[in-house]
Amino acid sequence: MRQARYEKRGPVPQEVIECVESPTPEPTTGQALVAVEAAPINPSDVLTLTGDYGMLPSLPAIGGNEGVGRVVRCGPETEGPEEGQLVLIPVGIGTWSSHVVADVRKLIPLPDQADPKQLAMMTINPPTASLLLSEFVDLKEGDWVIQNAANSGVGGYLVQLARLKGYRTINVVRRESAVEGVKAQGADVVLVDGDDLHKRVREATGGEPVRLAIDAVGGAATDRIASCLAEGGTLVNYGMMSGEPCQVSPANIVFRDVTVKGFWLAKWFERASPDAQKTVFGQLTKLIATGQLQARIAAEYDVSQIKEAVAAAAAGERDGKVLVVPSHDE
Structure with missing residues (x-):
């Protein structure tokens, strides 16, 4: 699999991140392997690379905080979304990657008829x-x-x-x-x-x-x-x-x-009850799935083009969001 990895932070965000290849992991009990369909690059992601955001992951880290993907398989003795199901990936697990492994309890099934690129921008x-x-x-x-x-x-x-x-x-x-x-x-x-x-x-x-x-x-x-x-x-x-x-x-x-x-x-996530969070995301999912709520997309890049993607996201005068859209041709 391919991942956008960084081991340091610096003032020029595209200079600190690179695409690396590693074996695709096998999910263990309670986990699922998910093939990432799309993941946006938000201003907070750029600030995380420069070290200027309010919450910074430990290094080394994989970039990307939100996205959607399709379940490839679940781990042994694990019940979860079926193979091929479109799911919302949990926040903060490094979505600028061709694949991620996630806790099946945190995967949220999404409507298959909806545009995955629009749903990928739903969490933040x-x-x-x-x-x-x-x-x-x-x-x-x-x-x-x-x-x-x-x-x-x-x-x-x-x-x-x-x-x-x-x-x-x-x-x-x-x-x-x-x-x-x-x-x-x-x-x-x-x-x-x-x-x-x-x-x-x-x-x-x-x-x-x-x-x-x-x-x-x-x-x-x-x-x-x-x-x-x-x-x-x-x-x-x-x-x-x-x-x-x-x-x-x-x-x-x-x-x-x-x-x-x-x-x-x-901070809102820290204070809000599970029911409050479910209500907000339920309403938003319906609006996005039915096309009533959409975001403009300026450009799409593969994980292998992460330097160009981050540079485009960090530049001014864009008309829309930059997405990482991994290829799965291997």
Whole structure:
């Protein structure tokens, strides 16, 4: 089998990872061998390679945190999904690989008629978008939500989920070339970031209040999106794409009573009950399987092309997600 392995971390992520070949393992009792169909490269994966993410695996490690595959066989005296069944691979076991061995109890069967490439992106970005919309402000149909990094993976899911719930979205991007792609996903308003953002938002909404702002950029962009909120509004940060700490002025925090919170999906998993997790993923699986929730795919690479794949994922101005799609021709 082929795996994308790294033994160190460094500032240029594609330089620390490489494809290695090793014998395909045999599953033991309680395990299943799964042939990986698709696994995305998320911003968190790139930050893990550079050492800048909040949770880092011990080294050496195999890249990739989520993905889907088909069961090849189960271990001896083990009951699990049937051979050929499409399954969701457990988070964090190194999915940039042609095969993985997983605990059968943690494999979640998926609808075979659904697109595996779309389902491969289900574990991280869709629940993040869903929970950002539900956990912080009690939104009603017709309410406005503003987000930056709207052309990101999370941003695209958030646009679609908000539309399904009847919320209206103001979507901020950092370049003009990203506008049409966000509009195509159902955005109500798309604006390029700038110092006068709050004025253009007020014009776009007709002065209606915006109670929830979602920030993935950090730096001065955090304060610009905070300035678009109504008095007493809530800003939630879940990323730092600018590489800079969030900046929020006293004018927004003190005089306009803006609340600033953070969100990390890993922390939600720690606190959420199994039933809560099952509910979120059940809803998302249905939406993805029926084509109501989709992500744009920019490029696909085999495991043997992992350096090129990581470089593409780390580069700016992409229009969609980069996927690792292993070949199984051996």
